[in-house]
Each structure stands twice: as structure tokens, then as C-alpha cells.
């Protein structure tokens with residue numbers, strides 16, 4: 119038996135022989151010699167393992183070449199690449215949250231390929247500050263006295279807690295000790311930052327008196343957290359921002375709010391309600407507010423701290439700020455996005471315009487797409503326009519689906535909805551579609567210009 123396996127092992131072609139083949143040369147120049155070599159060596163060890171496990175694999179050079187070609191082709195594809203989001207979830211964290219406005223994209227490529235004014239004041243010829251590139255714009259948009267940008271909202275919260283509440287007490291409602299997704303849990307973040315959590319109230323009800331009774335000489339902050347991805351309904355009570363602001367100022371502690379998504383415009387402009395803009399939070403008395411740049415704001419991944427100048431100044435030079443520093447491409451995208459807001463051209467921001475789209479406009483797009491598909495695939499499948507539930511995503515408005523429209527695909531030979539979803543996912547230009555009741559659905563709200571053609575190409579290729 120052992121002899122037989124050894125015999126089989128000997129039939130495997132040697133690495134040198136594999137590498138010396140002409141067709142390999144092309145792959146070496148595409149992938150690099152080391153990569154080609156290590157992929158071949160992984161392939162050979164897989165086959166050796168199969169021999170040891172009595173699986174009697176094919177060891178011919180033709181078979182190995184075919185396997186290698188398949189592996190090289192997979193390796194050649196960029197790992198981070200665009201795809202079509204036909205899920206109807208606008209701020210889809212796994213699919214990269216917000217798409218940048220064209221102006222922001224141009225600003226990024228401009229700055230990425232060149233030296234820039236990142237930390238250089240051209241008027242005085244001296245060192246400048248990267249934060250000052252966007253601080254004024256953020257203040258104008260939010261009514262804040264000062265603002266600071268860091269890598270994401272999680273970093274913004276950590277920065278504030280580390281700088282203002284390390285070793286001190288932070289009061290937070292039990293109804294707001296949330297987990298946002300991934301590894302962002304408010305209690306863990308607070309402990310990590312060296313703050314002592316003082317929980318008040320109950321899961322469903324917290325009153326002003328609960329906060330007031332918890333204030334001691336060691337209290338540094340009252341923290342309000344946007345519950346993001348969950349809602350408590352029924353018998354509930356929470357304390358208004360105005361009341362918390364008054365309490366905090368009376369006791370000279372900081373009142374900070376983690377707003378999560380961060381709206382630079384009023385929610386009703388988007389046809390949504392129940393969410394306050396950053397400007398509103400600040401005018402209602404929050405000393406500090408933190409929010410993301412790539413959620414409902416529609417810009418790059420970034421965290422923003424906005425609020426009182428005196429407090430923000432304390433954050434500027436803390437050590438950990440250096441670890442949260444934002445890079446120039448992100449700043450270029452953020453500056454361009456903020457300028458669009460200031461001009462009032464918000465429809466140019468993809469996330470904003472997708473959220474804002476009226477149901478009638480979404481339906482029209484679905485009708486056009488369905489007739490396009492019916493023409494292309496006449497007789498091969500049936501395409502119907504159906505009402506669907508879209509979502510804001512990014513932890514915002516979890517209980518409020520957006521009224522959307524989609525194109526369903528039925529009567530086809532591509533197998534189950536799940537099977538068709540997989541085929542579309544594995545295309546050269548991947549398409550991520552929804553499904554319901556074993557029926558594949560393209561939600562059209564989240565399609566970008568040209569995505570319809572990409573979906574048609576994908577369907578043709580499968």
C-alpha cells in the first residue's frame with residue numbers, strides 16, 4: 119500500500135519542469151515569479167495530501183497545468199473591485215457603504231498622484247494643519263464652533279473618551295449600551311478608553327432623575343448614544359437633549375452624543391423622519407457630537423467630532439490622535455463632498471440621491487429596466503416589476519423600510535433563486551441581488567448609472 123502511494127508520488131511532475139514550460143512565462147510576468155511558484159507548490163502539496171488520503175488524484179502534467187491555469191486566473195483578478203449593488207440597501211457596510219460623488223473621486227485622484235497642501239500653508243510657507251482643510255466647512259454645515267476628523271466614528275468616540283474621561287465616570291442609559299455590528303460595543307469601547315461606566319435607568323425607560331442621581335465629583339461626561347440598528351417600542355421613556363444639556367452644564371460635565379449616521383441636512387429632505395440633523399443636535403445643547411462620514415453623509419470613511427471649541431481644543435494634541443490621523447485621499451474626498459453640501463447640490467451625492475428618490479421615480483426605473491431585460495432575454499425568462507422593501511442601511515432607520523421597486527426574474531433555466539444569486543455573484547462584474555420566496559429580485563434604487571447594462575452582460579455570460 120505504502121509502496122503504491124510512493125509510486126504515485128513519483129508520477130507528480132517536478133517544480134522545475136512545471137516552471138520551465140513556455141505558457142508559465144506569461145503568468146510569471148503577470149503575477150511575479152514568487153507567486154507563481156508558491157501557487158504551484160500549494161497545488162502540488164494538495165495533490166500529495168490527496169494521494170496520502172487514498173483519493174487517487176490525477177497526477178498528469180496536463181491535469182496539473184489545467185488546475186494551475188484556473189488558479190492563476192483567479193489570482194489575477196483584483197481582490198478589491200467594483201460590483202453592482204442590487205440589494206436596495208443604500209448604506210451597505212459589506213459593500214463599502216457610500217459611493218463617492220464624481221467630484222470627490224476626481225479630487226482623490228488629483229491629490230493621490232501629486233504633492234499637495236496637506237500640511238503646508240502656502241501663504242506663509244510654513245507648516246499647516248490637515249484638520250484645518252475641512253474644519254471650517256464642517257463648522258458652517260453643522261453650526262459647531264470647532265470640528266476634528268479621524269479615521270471613523272469608532273475612533274472619534276474612543277478619542278473623546280480617552281481625552282476627556284480616562285479614569286473618570288461616564289453616565290449612560292441602559293437603553294443605549296448597544297452593539298453596532300462588527301466589534302463596536304459601547305460598554306467595551308468605554309472600558310477600553312479607561313472610562314468608568316455608570317449605567318442608569320432600565321432597558322426601556324430612563325428619566326432625568328436617574329442621570330441627576332448618578333452625578334458625583336468623579337463624573338466627567340454624560341453620553342447619549344444613537345441606538346442605530348435596533349429600536350425599543352412600547353412602554354419607553356428617554357430624556358431630551360435639552361434636559362441632558364442643562365443637567366450637564368449645571369454640573370460642569372461634558373454632554374457628548376454619538377449620533378452614528380450624522381445628517382448634514384434635515385431628515386425630511388430625504389423623505390424620512392424621526393432623526394435629528396447634526397445641526398439640530400448641536401443647537402439643542404450637545405457639547406460634542408460624533409458621527410460617520412460614509413453613512414448618511416455619503417462621503418469617505420471618516421469620523422467627525424464637532425462641538426464646543428474649548429473642548430475640541432483639548433482633543434487636538436492628545437497622543438492617540440496621531441494613530442487616528444486621516445490620510446490625504448480621504449481628506450480630498452471629504453472636502454469635495456462637504457463643498458457639494460454647501461452649494462446645495464446634494465443630488466450629486468449618490469447615497470443622498472438614492473435615499474431621496476421618490477417611489478414613483480424608482481418604479482419608473484424598474485419599468486424601464488424590466489422592458490430592457492424582456493427584450494434582451496425574450497423567451498428565456500420572465501421579468502416583472504414588483505414592490506419591494508429597500509433599506510437605508512448602516513444601522514440607520516432599522517424599523518423603517520424604504521418603499522422600493524424591483525425587477526423579479528422567474529420562468530428561467532438558471533435554477534433556484536439561490537443558484538442564480540451565486541452565478542451572478544461569481545461573474546467578472548459581480549452582481550449582488552436580492553431574493554424573496556425563491557424569486558430573484560434586482561432592487562433598482564441602489565443601481566448606479568450603467569449598472570443595468572452590467573446586469574444584462576452578467577446574465578448573458580451565465
Ligand SMILES: *Cc1c(COP(=O)(O)O)cnc(C)c1O
Nearest residue numbers: 270271272344346378379410513
Ligand atoms: C456606525 C456607528 C458607529 C461606528 O461608526 P464607524 O464610522 O463605522 O466607525 C458608532 N456609533 C454608532 C451609534 C453608529 O451608528
